[in-house]
Amino acid sequence: MALKTTPWDSAEYLKTEADITAYLDACFEEAGDDPAFLVHALGVAARARNMSQLARDTGLTREGLYKALSSDGNPSFGTVLKVAGAMGYRFALVSKRAKASRKAGKRTVAPDAPKGAGKRSVAQAKQR
Structure with missing residues (x-):
């Protein structure tokens, strides 16, 4: 018998700015030198917010943001900085x-x- 699983999306549980900040703090502490993990964490935080508004704030398309911050994405450092800045963070x-x-x-x-x-x-x- 196959094991039944349920899809998990951390973004669904990040309801407040404090939740998002705590999530990013924990992810950046745990990520070490793994840039893919950091980009994934930023993508989860971005999905927890309004992705359309974030796209407008960064000057990127919504689809482009989803692609860049997906597990298959490989965003430029400039894109990561734009997203972080639009979310109110800095590196x-x-x-x-x-x-x-x-x-x-x-x-x-x-x-x-x-x-x-x-x-x-x-x-x-x-x-x-």
């Missing part, structure tokens, strides 16, 4: 040394880093 580079220090209980930044540098969560970055 920031974070020193791996700063991350290791925080895990040890210390918050440090590279000596030559600008004032205020360091990792921010997606929620904190959105507030800026």
Whole structure:
């Protein structure tokens, strides 16, 4: 007898901005160096919102967004930045040394880093 499964779409469970932000925070923490996972997470968050409005805000077609953010998509970094920006997020580079220090209980930044540098969560970055 075959195992019966039910389709799952995380976007259906992201009802509020706080849900979307928490989801993206968790995905970006878990993704490591997997760009496909990050794009997938961004696509799920985009579907949880109004994809048509997001298309207008990015200047891309709705179909183009669905394709770019699908599991078969391979969006340019520019497209990823446009989508994140239209959703109210931005990307920031974070020193791996700063991350290791925080895990040890210390918050440090590279000596030559600008004032205020360091990792921010997606929620904190959105507030800026």
